[in-house]
Amino acid sequence: MISSLRQPSIAISGSDIVFGKRHATLIPPQSFLPSLVSEKSHRFVVSLKKPLHLACIGVGNFGSVKNFETEKSFEKGDLVKCGAYEADRSEVEDSGTPSAAAKKVKIGIYFATWWALNVVFNIYNKKVLNAYPYPWLTSTLSLACGSLMMLISWATRIAEAPKTDLEFWKTLFPVAVAHTIGHVAATVSMSKVAVSFTHIIKSGEPAFSVLVSRFILGETFPVPVYLSLLPIIGGCALAAVTELNFNMIGFMGAMISNLAFVFRNIFSKKGMKGKSVSGMNYYACLSILSLAILTPFAIAVEGPAVWAAGYQTAMAEIGPQFIWWVAAQSIFYHLYNQVSYMSLDEISPLTFSIGNTMKRISVIVSSIIIFHTPVQPVNALGAAIAIFGTFLYSQAKQ
Numbered sequence: 183m184i185s186s187l188r189q190p191s192i193a194i195s196g197s198d199i200v201f202g203k204r205h206a207t208l209i210p211p212q213s214f215l216p217s218l219v220s221e222k223s224h225r226f227v228v229s230l231k232k233p234l235h236l237a238c239i240g241v242g243n244f245g246s247v248k249n250f251e252t253e254k255s256f257e258k259g260d261l262v263k264c265g266a267y268e269a270d271r272s273e274v275e276d277s278g279t280p281s282a283a284a285k286k287v288k289i290g291i292y293f294a295t296w297w298a299l300n301v302v303f304n305i306y307n308k309k310v311l312n313a314y315p316y317p318w319l320t321s322t323l324s325l326a327c328g329s330l331m332m333l334i335s336w337a338t339r340i341a342e343a344p345k346t347d348l349e350f351w352k353t354l355f356p357v358a359v360a361h362t363i364g365h366v367a368a369t370v371s372m373s374k375v376a377v378s379f380t381h382i383i384k385s386g387e388p389a390f391s392v393l394v395s396r397f398i399l400g401e402t403f404p405v406p407v408y409l410s411l412l413p414i415i416g417g418c419a420l421a422a423v424t425e426l427n428f429n430m431i432g433f434m435g436a437m438i439s440n441l442a443f444v445f446r447n448i449f450s451k452k453g454m455k456g457k458s459v460s461g462m463n464y465y466a467c468l469s470i471l472s473l474a475i476l477t478p479f480a481i482a483v484e485g486p487a488v489w490a491a492g493y494q495t496a497m498a499e500i501g502p503q504f505i506w507w508v509a510a511q512s513i514f515y516h517l518y519n520q521v522s523y524m525s526l527d528e529i530s531p532l533t534f535s536i537g538n539t540m541k542r543i544s545v546i547v548s549s550i551i552i553f554h555t556p557v558q559p560v561n562a563l564g565a566a567i568a569i570f571g572t573f574l575y576s577q578a579k580q
């Protein structure tokens with residue numbers, strides 16, 4: 183049985199739950215940096231924002247921790263296993279309580295903010311890349327900006343710093359490698375092709391997810407899920423072959439980004455069980471680690487000499503405004519990702535993927551309008567088929 187819990191800032195030890203002790207202690211003041219606890223602890227901190235599920239396997243009616251005090255007492259031996267893990271959001275969505283409407287409004291606000299921030303990011307990102315085609319540096323700057331923003335937020339206590347241990351960073355590492363590859367690949371793609379084309383190809387991510395799960399993890403899916411891949415793959419292929427400004431690096435960048443983000447999601451899901459860092463702080467830690475991974479590669483691939491020369495050219499062509507574009511793409515990159523991770527705290531992965539598809543539609547349409555991207559009717563048809571396929575996929579997965 184699985185119970186969900188949203189609660190104030192309290193720390194609960196795993197053993198307290200297993201053995202029925204009923205006390206909670208306040209979290210002591212923390213340093214602004216995520217603390218590194220080298221020894222493994224059996225305590226876990228319940229985050230303010232993270233919905234936490236307590237899974238009881240092998241018992242009858244354990245009840246939710248919210249109602250823990252009123253539950254009938256149970257024997258120690260009744261509990262075979264009790265573990266806490268990052269919420270599978272699908273189970274916290276439909277409460278049917280009076281607060282459900284407020285929650286829907288909150289999720290609506292998250293979605294609108296996420297899409298708006300993403301549209302702004304994509305526009306400034308493309309403007310920067312048009313004037314300064316160094317995607318490895320601009321990717322690094324977006325991560326650096328987000329990391330700096332979060333370090334300042336923790337230092338000034340605007341945001342509560344997460345409590346992390348070495349194990350946390352170890353499990354985060356493969357996630358960060360995949361995030362870094364996916365981020366750089368998408369930026370390289372956008373430096374070579376229209377923003378709309380990158381996002382059309384990126385709408386094929388569910389196909390990568392199913393294929394990786396099927397052929398690498400050995401998972402099987404209902405037949406409708408496989409069938410939904412036909413319009414996704416067919417639509418992307420049609421859009422690619424009819425793209426007026428097709429570029430192989432741009433195409434491959436979007437494909438690699440899709441693959442990397444599928445692995446990021448798999449590692450994320452596997453690695454974060456039992457952790458209770460809020461979505462916002464989880465993304466902050468991911469940015470910091472990705473920045474550390476990416477920086478040496480960015481220097482090796484492009485390097486300061488190329489960057490300096492490119493900067494002179496961009497300043498000569500655009501003027502000081504160019505600096506603001508770089509700042510905007512970096513800040514909005516962090517903000518849209520932060521909001522998307524915060525909304526992941528509230529919704530199921532399925533709802534999230536539908537939201538992500540809607541986001542791509544906003545980006546594709548707005549970027550075509552803003553950059554006057556030439557689109558042939560058959561190209562638009564391919565994009566529409568691919569996006570329709572992602573909706574079929576999300577229905578088939580239900």
Ligand code: 3PG
Pocket residue numbers: 364365366368369384
């Ligand atoms: C990036 O730079 O990381 C990509 O633009 C990410 O795109 P997505 O968040 O829309 O998948």
